[in-house]
Amino acid sequence: MTTQPSHPFSTAEQKAMAAIVGQIIPASDEFAQPGADDPEILNDILTSGAALQGRLATALATLVGKTLDASQAADFRQSFPCAAELIQTLTVQCYYRDARVMLALNIDVRPPFPRGYVQEPNDFSLLEPVRRRGEIYRKVL
Amino acid sequence: MTQDPVDVLIIGAGASGAAVAWSLADTRMRILCLEQGGTPDQNTFPTTGRDWEARRAGDFALSPNQRCLPEDYPINDDASPIKVTNFNGVGGGTVLYAAHFPRLHPSDFRVHTLDGVADDWPVDYQTLEPFFAENDRMMGVSGLAGDPAYPAGKSPAMPAAPMGRSGRKLGKAFNACGWHWWPCDLAIATEDYDGRAKCINLGACISGCAQGAKGSVDLTYWPDALRKGVELRTHCRVREVTIDDQGMATGVVYFDENGAEQFQAAHVVVMATNGIGTPRLLLNSTSKQFPDGLANSSGLVGKNLMFHPYASIQGVFDDALDGHNGPHKSILSQQFYETDPTRGFVRGYTFETSRGLGPVATALTGMNWGLVPWGVGHHADFRGLQDRVTSLYAICEDLPEEHNRVTLDPVLTDSDGIPAPHIDYTLSENSKQMLAHAIARGTEVMEAAGAKHVETAAPIELAGWHLLGTARMGMDPARSVVNEWGRAHDVRNLFIVDGSIFVTSGGANPTSTLQALALYIADQMKQRLANLFD
Numbered sequence: 001m002t003t004q005p006s007h008p009f010s011t012a013e014q015k016a017m018a019a020i021v022g023q024i025i026p027a028s029d030e031f032a033q034p035g036a037d038d039p040e041i042l043n044d045i046l047t048s049g050a051a052l053q054g055r056l057a058t059a060l061a062t063l064v065g066k067t068l069d070a071s072q073a074a075d076f077r078q079s080f081p082c083a084a085e086l087i088q089t090l091t092v093q094c095y096y097r098d099a100r101v102m103l104a105l106n107i108d109v110r111p112p113f114p115r116g117y118v119q120e121p122n123d124f125s126l127l128e129p130v131r132r133r134g135e136i137y138r139k140v141l
Numbered sequence: 142m143t144q145d146p147v148d149v150l151i152i153g154a155g156a157s158g159a160a161v162a163w164s165l166a167d168t169r170m171r172i173l174c175l176e177q178g179g180t181p182d183q184n185t186f187p188t189t190g191r192d193w194e195a196r197r198a199g200d201f202a203l204s205p206n207q208r209c210l211p212e213d214y215p216i217n218d219d220a221s222p223i224k225v226t227n228f229n230g231v232g233g234g235t236v237l238y239a240a241h242f243p244r245l246h247p248s249d250f251r252v253h254t255l256d257g258v259a260d261d262w263p264v265d266y267q268t269l270e271p272f273f274a275e276n277d278r279m280m281g282v283s284g285l286a287g288d289p290a291y292p293a294g295k296s297p298a299m300p301a302a303p304m305g306r307s308g309r310k311l312g313k314a315f316n317a318c319g320w321h322w323w324p325c326d327l328a329i330a331t332e333d334y335d336g337r338a339k340c341i342n343l344g345a346c347i348s349g350c351a352q353g354a355k356g357s358v359d360l361t362y363w364p365d366a367l368r369k370g371v372e373l374r375t376h377c378r379v380r381e382v383t384i385d386d387q388g389m390a391t392g393v394v395y396f397d398e399n400g401a402e403q404f405q406a407a408h409v410v411v412m413a414t415n416g417i418g419t420p421r422l423l424l425n426s427t428s429k430q431f432p433d434g435l436a437n438s439s440g441l442v443g444k445n446l447m448f449h450p451y452a453s454i455q456g457v458f459d460d461a462l463d464g465h466n467g468p469h470k471s472i473l474s475q476q477f478y479e480t481d482p483t484r485g486f487v488r489g490y491t492f493e494t495s496r497g498l499g500p501v502a503t504a505l506t507g508m509n510w511g512l513v514p515w516g517v518g519h520h521a522d523f524r525g526l527q528d529r530v531t532s533l534y535a536i537c538e539d540l541p542e543e544h545n546r547v548t549l550d551p552v553l554t555d556s557d558g559i560p561a562p563h564i565d566y567t568l569s570e571n572s573k574q575m576l577a578h579a580i581a582r583g584t585e586v587m588e589a590a591g592a593k594h595v596e597t598a599a600p601i602e603l604a605g606w607h608l609l610g611t612a613r614m615g616m617d618p619a620r621s622v623v624n625e626w627g628r629a630h631d632v633r634n635l636f637i638v639d640g641s642i643f644v645t646s647g648g649a650n651p652t653s654t655l656q657a658l659a660l661y662i663a664d665q666m667k668q669r670l671a672n673l674f675d
Contacts, residue, residue, distance in 0.1 A: 024519070048195065070517075092501050093198070110191070112345060114341075116343055116352065117341070118342065119466065121303065123304075124324075129316045130315075130322060137246055138479040140247040140250070140266070
């Protein structure tokens with residue numbers, strides 16, 4: 001039994017997408033972070049971007065069968081600015097919610113709710129100069 | 142199909158509709174509110190998932206044109222540098238607002254007298270003061286008493302929200318400049334308040350508050366109004382207000398949740414559908430008596446549209462600040478709120494801080510600024526911005542101009558076939574001067590705070606939060622659409638209570654004033670029940 005992919009991108013488009021997102025955010029040994037072409041992140045990008053397939057098809061077609069370098073990625077960005085921006089946004093949205101990436105950036109691997117976050121207490125002594133200057137609103141008779 | 146008549150029919154369950162429903166419920170009249178959207182479910186709000194930032198570009202996008210949910214109607218704002226943001230559902234814009242809750246100033250109601258521009262309002266700050274206070278109590282406002290930018294007497298029910306590292310840093314910078322600043326009044330519970338749990342600093346107020354700490358009217362006014370017997374019917378989109386031969390409103394035609402056309406009869410109709418929705422509905426309500434739109438004998442329905450043009454001044458710092466942790470707004474400055482002729486423009490603006498960015502917004506903002514590249518340098522440069530950005534926004538007063546207007550689009554319709562609004566809007570020279578001033582002064586603040594890099598923009602495109610002026614109030618039927626207590630000059634049982642009745646915009650977030658005004662109008666209606674239509 002085979003599982004149907006949860007996105008409409010063809011195999012060739014998937015490879016093209018992996019090539020370009022891996023150029024946008026490559027893996028880093030220095031920071032111990034995966035690239036955006038990591039299979040798990042790539043799958044998130046393809047799934048989350050399912051509705052965009054039609055808008056990206058033409059641009060992705062130019063990358064099919066290519067192994068991209070930084071210069072070719074820059075050319076792609078220049079030639080297809082709208083598609084590049086869509087892919088960039090999608091890539092960033094999916095990359096920065098990956099648990100490994102969040103851990104590497106010292107971000108709690110959880111949604112904000114329900115635990116929330118803690119803030120330091122206020123120090124209103126900073127307002128003394130403002131209080132000293134007095135009222136600033138315009139009087140109306 | 143015709144429904145039994147109600148005493149009062151309110152269109153729209155947002156900030157003003159909720160306040161009026163709650164207040165009028167005291168009369169024990171039969172009150173019905175029709176709302177085109179549904180009731181928000183906090184359990185599904187973005188911050189319940191790790192994809193919370195991505196959803197800001199999807200089902201919780203600020204623009205209805207981007208969100209495209211069934212309850213949204215499209216808006217043709219191609220001819221405007223500022224795009225409309227809204228939320229269609231119970232709670233209206235308060236579901237997605239940042240809950241910054243300043244009042245307009247006393248001077249805002251006397252603009253013509255003081256500065257010789259626009260018109261004075263037919264009400265004043267003093268008249269509205271008790272309604273400001275009542276509204277603050279209902280919405281649950283936190284803050285710090287004693288702000289010298291306002292007359293004495295404003296006392297928030299709860300302590301101010303945390304200023305955070307970013308608020309402290311910018312507060313010190315305002316001190317260094319010798320300028321006013323103060324902790325923001327926020328409709329955010331900093332203590333458990335009236336059934337609402339206190340804020341836990343989720344940092345995504347404008348994506349809906351999953352904690353329920355933010356004072357959106359689905360959590361403040363509506364539970365009380367429903368307990369008092371008001372009926373709220375959701376997923377009902379009004380097409381037109383109908384009238385009889387005497388020019389009195391008879392009710393509304395609407396599409397119910399199944400898309401079926403219905404007629405609801407009413408003795409009084411109250412419109413609370415914001416500065417875009419209200420003129421749209423009035424212009425769609427044509428008849429023999431009102432061929433140019435209901436209540437439009439002045440020709441002013443849809444005209445004098447005011448946004449608040451926003452400028453952004455964002456600083457990058459060496460030290461870690463708050464990131465997205467905490468309510469968006471922390472402190473404000475109204476140093477430049479009141480007119481000073483030496484500045485080259487009349488009226489003024491509020492600076493409000495905006496705390497910081499989540500990781501997705503950090504990366505995308507950094508890429509947009511050219512500070513975070515594609516490729517190997519991405520990771521190090523991202524770390525250079527992570528939790529190190531904070532912002533000032535200037536909310537500039539927008540003066541009324543008749544050429545800034547809402548009309549009906551000749552082509553675009555919503556999913557029920559109702560003509561959509563079309564916006565024509567240009568920035569005035571006064572606004573341009575004010576934006577330039579705000580950017581210069583805001584940059585001074587950022588530099589005084591030690592920012593190593595400052596980015597500015599004006600006007601911010603997706604900042605059409607405040608939709609004002611398109612059915613203005615006034616004493617003169619030739620120069621206004623509603624009278625000094627919100628009743629249409631032309632239709633004696635039609636009331637308008639939303640931001641469209643603002644005469645001028647002020648230079649501050651309008652929700653507090655808008656709701657105080659709605660409560661004032663409801664109070665006037667209650668006092669005049671015996672002769673409401675005279």
